[in-house]
Amino acid sequence: MSRLLLQALYLVAAVLFIVGMKQLSSPRGARRGNWISAVGMVIALLTTVINLVLLHKFTAAGAVLAVIGVIIGGVVGTVGARRVRMTAMPQMVALFNGVGGGAAALVAVYELTYILGRHPSAAESFPSVFSIVIGGVSFAGSMVAFAKLQELMTGTPITYPGQQVVNGLIAAAILGFAFALIVIANVPLAFVSLLVLALVLGVAFVLPIGGADMPVVISLLNAFTGLAVAASGFILDNFALIVAGTLVGASGTLLTLLMSQAMGRSIANVLFAAVGTPVAGPAGAAGSEGKSVRAGQADDIGTMLAYSRRVIIVPGYGLAVAQAQHVVRELADLLEKKGVTVDYAIHPVAGRMPGHMNVLLAEANVPYEQLKEMDAINDEFKSTDVVLVVGANDVVNPAARNSPGSPIYGMPILNVDDAHNIVFLKRSMRPGFAGIDNELLYDPKTIMLFGDAKDSLTKLVAAVKAA
Amino acid sequence: MTTELLTLVTYFVLAIFVGIEVISKVPTILHTPLMSGTNAIHGIILVGALIIAGSAQDPLGYVLGFVAVVLATTNVVGGFVVTDRMLEMFRGRKA
Numbered sequence: 001m002s003r004l005l006l007q008a009l010y011l012v013a014a015v016l017f018i019v020g021m022k023q024l025s026s027p028r029g030a031r032r033g034n035w036i037s038a039v040g041m042v043i044a045l046l047t048t049v050i051n052l053v054l055l056h057k058f059t060a061a062g063a064v065l066a067v068i069g070v071i072i073g074g075v076v077g078t079v080g081a082r083r084v085r086m087t088a089m090p091q092m093v094a095l096f097n098g099v100g101g102g103a104a105a106l107v108a109v110y111e112l113t114y115i116l117g118r119h120p121s122a123a124e125s126f127p128s129v130f131s132i133v134i135g136g137v138s139f140a141g142s143m144v145a146f147a148k149l150q151e152l153m154t155g156t157p158i159t160y161p162g163q164q165v166v167n168g169l170i171a172a173a174i175l176g177f178a179f180a181l182i183v184i185a186n187v188p189l190a191f192v193s194l195l196v197l198a199l200v201l202g203v204a205f206v207l208p209i210g211g212a213d214m215p216v217v218i219s220l221l222n223a224f225t226g227l228a229v230a231a232s233g234f235i236l237d238n239f240a241l242i243v244a245g246t247l248v249g250a251s252g253t254l255l256t257l258l259m260s261q262a263m264g265r266s267i268a269n270v271l272f273a274a275v276g277t278p279v280a281g282p283a284g285a286a287g288s289e290g291k292s293v294r295a296g297q298a299d300d301i302g303t304m305l306a307y308s309r310r311v312i313i314v315p316g317y318g319l320a321v322a323q324a325q326h327v328v329r330e331l332a333d334l335l336e337k338k339g340v341t342v343d344y345a346i347h348p349v350a351g352r353m354p355g356h357m358n359v360l361l362a363e364a365n366v367p368y369e370q371l372k373e374m375d376a377i378n379d380e381f382k383s384t385d386v387v388l389v390v391g392a393n394d395v396v397n398p399a400a401r402n403s404p405g406s407p408i409y410g411m412p413i414l415n416v417d418d419a420h421n422i423v424f425l426k427r428s429m430r431p432g433f434a435g436i437d438n439e440l441l442y443d444p445k446t447i448m449l450f451g452d453a454k455d456s457l458t459k460l461v462a463a464v465k466a467a
Numbered sequence: 468m469t470t471e472l473l474t475l476v477t478y479f480v481l482a483i484f485v486g487i488e489v490i491s492k493v494p495t496i497l498h499t500p501l502m503s504g505t506n507a508i509h510g511i512i513l514v515g516a517l518i519i520a521g522s523a524q525d526p527l528g529y530v531l532g533f534v535a536v537v538l539a540t541t542n543v544v545g546g547f548v549v550t551d552r553m554l555e556m557f558r559g560r561k562a
Contacts, residue, residue, distance in 0.1 A: 017508055018489055024504045025493035031554040034504050038547045041511060045543075048514045058521040065533045066520040070513075073540025080541070081548035086556070092549050093503045100509050100542035106535040107515040110528055123472060219502050226505070229512045230482075234475055236515055242475055243482045244511040250486025251505055255498060262495050346496075354498035359556040373495070 001051045009047040010240040016040025017244055021251060044240045086360060087320045090353045091149035094218045097225055098142025104228035105135030105195065111235045112181075112191050122182045127234035129178045132191065133198045135228035138221045140202025145214050145221070148206075155211025156435060157274040163208055164272065170201045208274045210435070212394070215353040216259045216270045223252025262348040264400070264411035275407040293429065296447035298456065301423055302463020305331075308385035310341045312377065314414055315361065317351045318391015318426065322453035325364035328390060331461050332366070338464070343370050345377045345387075345414050347395035374414055381418040389416060390425045391453045393432030398439055406436055422446045425456045500553045507546025513539035 017040045023033025052058050058066070077096070084092045108131035115124055147153045177194045209217055226248025233241030260267045269275070305311060313332065319325060332342045344366065350357045358371060372380075381387065389396055396416040399406040416422055422445050431437055440446060449456050493501055516539040520532030 018485055021486075021501075021505060021508070022489045024501050025490045025497055027494065027497060030497060030500055031551065034500075034507075034547060034550045034554060037504060037508055041508070041543060041547070044511055044514060045517075048517055052518065052521050057518075059523065061529065062521040062523050062532065065523075065529055066517055066536055069516075069520060069533050069536030070540045073537040073542075074544045076537075077541040077543065077545030078548055081545045081552065084549065089503075089549060089553060090499070092545070093499075093506055096503075096510075096542050096545040096549065097506050099538040100506070100512055100546075103512045103516050103535045103539035103542065106531045106538070107512060107519055110519050110523075110531040110535075113527065123468070215499065215502075219498075222502055222506050222509070225512075226509045229509045229515075230479060232512060232515045234479075236518060237471070237475070238514060238518075239475075239478060241511060241515055242478045244508050246479050246482035247486040247489075248505045248509040250483040251490045252502070254487050254490060255493070255502055255505075258493070258495075259498055262498070348495040355496040355500065358496045359499075359553055362556040 001047075001054050006047060006051050007239060009043060010238075010243075013040040013044035013047070013240055014243040016043065017247055021247065044244070048240075085323075086363060087323070088150070089359075090215055090218065090356075091146045094142045094145040094149065094214070094221075097218060097222045098139045098146065101135040101138030101142065101221070101225040101228055103135075104225060104232050105132050105139060105198070107232050108132045108135065108228075108235060109191065109195060111232075116191075124235075125182050127231040129181050129191075129194065131228045131231035131235065132195055133174055133178060134224050134231070136195050136198025137202040137205065138224040138228060140199040141206045141221050141224075142202075142218065144203050144206040145218050148211050149214050157210045158207040159274050163204075167201065167204050170197060170204060173197055174201060205271075209271065210275050212432075213263075213270045213275060215349075216256055216263070216267070219252060219256040219259055220267075220271075223249050223256060226250075226252050259349075259354060262354055264408075273407070291442040293441055293448050294444075294446065296423070296449055298449060298459035299463045299466070301447060301449055302460050303467045304421065304423075305335060305340070305386055305388070305460065306338055306464045306467035308335075308340050310380075310384045311335055311343075311386045311388060312381065312384050312419070313342065313344045314387060314389045314392050314396060314416060315344060315346070315350060315357045316390060316392020316395060316432075317356075318453045320351055320356065320360055320391070322391065322455075324390065324454040324457050325360045325366075327454055327457040327461065329361070329364040329366050331457055331464065332370070334461060334464050343372050343377060343380075345374065345381075345416075346371050347374055347392070347414055348412075350392055350395050374412060378415045381415045384419040386421045386423060387416045387419040388423050388425065390457070391427075393426070393438055394436070396438075396440060397432070397436065399436060402439075408436065416440065417443065417445075420445065424448050425453050426450060427452060500550055503546065503550040503553060507543060507550055510539055510543030510546050513543055515539075 020037030023029035108128040112128040230245030400411040400413045516535035
């Protein structure tokens with residue numbers, strides 16, 4: 001294949017990636033956009049393989065290994081992506097991102113061992129060193145993010161005194177080895193140390209970040225992997241890698257900023273403030289002491305719901321965990337039949353990832369028109385008879401508005417406290433993911449219905465039917 | 468700096484601007500699918516992994532190339548499939 005044709009086909013692939021991403025960011029064409037990108041990917045891969053075969057670049061053993069590798073990766077990827085439950089999707093994305101970063105680092109390791117023998121220029125070795133570090137951080141960081149979300153380890157921040165100093169020292173050591181490799185070149189074992197340190201930094205960097213902030217971290221690491229891939233493109237002089245990697249690096253960075261904006265926080269606050277540490281502030285502790293909660297019965301709440309005019313349902317992660325999206329829809333349909341107006345108020349970061357609730361409720365075929373975004377519905381709570389909070393907590397916590405010391409202070413929340421009655425479906429009084437107490441649970445307007453969200457909703461359905 | 472390197476840098480710089488521009492109007496509900504979809508796109512590192520695996524000459528090259536191919540393929544295939552599953556849930560909406 002001529003170099004001209006190779007470049008032309010890579011260009012086609014790059015255009016398809018760009019069009020695909022454009023479509024992915026509009027609700028109407030999102031699914032098609034994903035497929036357009038996939039077609040671009042197939043073109044880029046086939047072009048590469050055909051080119052390598054025509055140039056006799058494949059050794060027999062190499063070709064066999066490549067085929068086996070593609071089959072294994074294909075099966076693992078397909079089965080993993082098909083089997084994963086909807087609630088576990090964020091950690092699946094973390095996993096797929098991590099392995100991509102790992103692949104980029106390995107490609108760079110090989111190239112570096114290859115070129116180190118002939119005293120490369122700094123321009124030659126810099127991309128390899130960059131890719132090893134960033135790819136390594138992305139791999140290790142993603143694995144920790146996966147472990148936290150999969151609850152293989154605690155989701156609360158793991159902190160110790162001087163942590164940021166230690167992390168800074170690791171980063172400084174990485175810079176030192178990187179400098180040595182690029183400037184002095186053949187330093188024995190320097191690149192092994194570099195890879196190990198990058199892995200350590202990836203773990204150390206994600207440990208102090210709370211589980212609730214993982215989507216932002218995964219998005220950032222996604223951008224990192226993109227940049228590592230772009231760097232690999234410089235090593236291999238490959239247009240497709242540079243363009244695709246950079247597209248992801250740039251858009252991923254912007255997306256990370258947009259995500260932390262949606263939580264009303266700065267990116268520095270998300271990454272370094274260890275939000276979610278379960279240390280009850282003096283205000284929070286004092287606020288909950290001596291206050292009682294009102295626990296209700298499903299029958300009474302069912303009757304109240306059935307005789308309301310307007311009900312708003314606020315879904316949260318608890319709904320996802322209990323897989324209660326179908327029951328909640330059943331309840332909503334039943335209430336509508338009785339003449340109650342029912343809407344769902346969707347907080348942008350309800351659940352474990354933005355859009356999580358939309359995905360879940362769409363799975364239960366909840367009509368799209370009933371899903372109201374925060375800004376659209378926030379003024380309607382004051383004319384609402386009952387708000388049903390299903391497994392949500394932090395996104396309705398008035399502390400975000402009222403207590404400047406709170407870690408979630410400044411986050412836009414749903415104005416649930418404006419409603420006439422509030423019903424919380426919760427498993428226990430345990431605080432939400434951000435680890436802070438919720439004043440609203442002790443409000444005289446609030447009734448608690450303890451238990452698994454699905455069980456409680458099933459009881460409510462029966463109660464509404466009987467009412 | 469050689470002309471070849473400058474050409475590569477040019478691709479890089481232009482792609483930064485395109486990458487930012489192309490997703491700048493994404494609504495919140497699509498943040499996660501978009502993250503997942505771009506995640507699949509960086510699986511293009513499979514191109515690099517194939518180049519290494521196919522042309523490796525020594526045991527180290529075989530091992531690194533093979534593992535890189537497995538990881539990168541997982542990234543590509545898993546990334547596109549999981550994104551499609553997420554977006555499948557949005558069907559039926561009349562937006």
